[in-house]
Amino acid sequence: MKLKFCGLTRIEDIEAANETRPDYIGFVFADSRRHVSDLDAARLKEHLDPEIKAVGVFVNDEPEHIAALVRDEVIDLIQLHGDENEHYIKKLRRLTNAPIIYAVRVETHRDIEEADRLPVDYLLLDTYVKHAYGGSGKTFDWSLIGETSHPYFLAGGLNEENITRAAQTGAYALDLSSGIETDDTKDTDKMRRVAALVKGAHQ
Template identity: 35%
Template sequence: MKVKICGVTTRDAAITACRSGADMLGFVFAESPRKISLERAKEIAGLLPEHIKITGVFVNETAETILRISEWVNLDYVQLHGDETPEFCRQLGVPVIKALTIREKSDIKKMRIYDCDYFLLDSPGVRYAGGSGNPFDWSLLKDTGIPREKVILAGGLNEKNVGEAIRIVSPAMVDVSSGVETNGKKDLKKITSFIKAAKGREKDVSLYITGQ
């Protein structure tokens, strides 16, 4: 099971995630308590092993800005959480993760009109785009015929429920942000515990991190 740690803003959180077995890290460039500067994102990205994928989170941003940031930080994916159309996603010409808010079964049908690398299925946001920290009803994904190999499951995941979420949904990847935080900050112990729970085993990872 692949794991994405989103909303990374510090070097320590990034390094801990990598050493614990994370497969992807997310930088938030939209309005959010976890918004990161371009300079800090580029600095952290430069520390990571090559196999760690990096995505940038955007909400209703212009194509020019998305592509400029993508090139500057050297993103592997752009993650779009706004009202971006299928045409907009295609015209970017870079790997796209399209986030979809799941409230009811009909929301899942939107996957059919997008041609993206992954779909991030998330809970409805409260103040900002993205999850509220509460899971949506995973049973909505049953008997839908969706391409599970393209599904990144997000919204209210933590070390206690991620195993059941994986069992019910069978996603390609799970995504967590607030579920590995304490008082709004990334908690290094929670990051490690979540990754171990998601992968279902102790992971002995010893990775070279530039500058370590």
């Protein structure tokens, strides 16, 4: 079971990640309260333990911009969280070899089935909220997941209370953002407890 802490914005967040050892951290380049600039992400990445992979989160961004961030070693994986289609993904594939995570806002199992046909490496299953691309802090009905041909990250409202149950869903990785925050700021103690729970669920 892999673990991702998303929406890191400060050097303190990076230090907490280096201590708590998630497999992935996320930098949000899309419009969000957790947005980081290219320059800030590059500075933060310099302090990140090289064994922890950095994921760039994008919503309908220019493929050339994304590829440049991979080339400059600011990010290791790409997470698409907008309306990117197969044509877009194929263009991105021509520009970079970085693994691609495709976010699905799950309303029905059909949403997952359609995304499962895309030429990506992972899916990320998140909660459908009208007019929002993610970050809602709400869970969805995990019984909708069913079989997928791609390994998937499970996101949407994960926290200390439900993380152990989430670990039983068959997800490749669990992805937390608001669930490791207090007053909209990353909370090192919550990160520690979540990391321990995920590790404990797979002893």
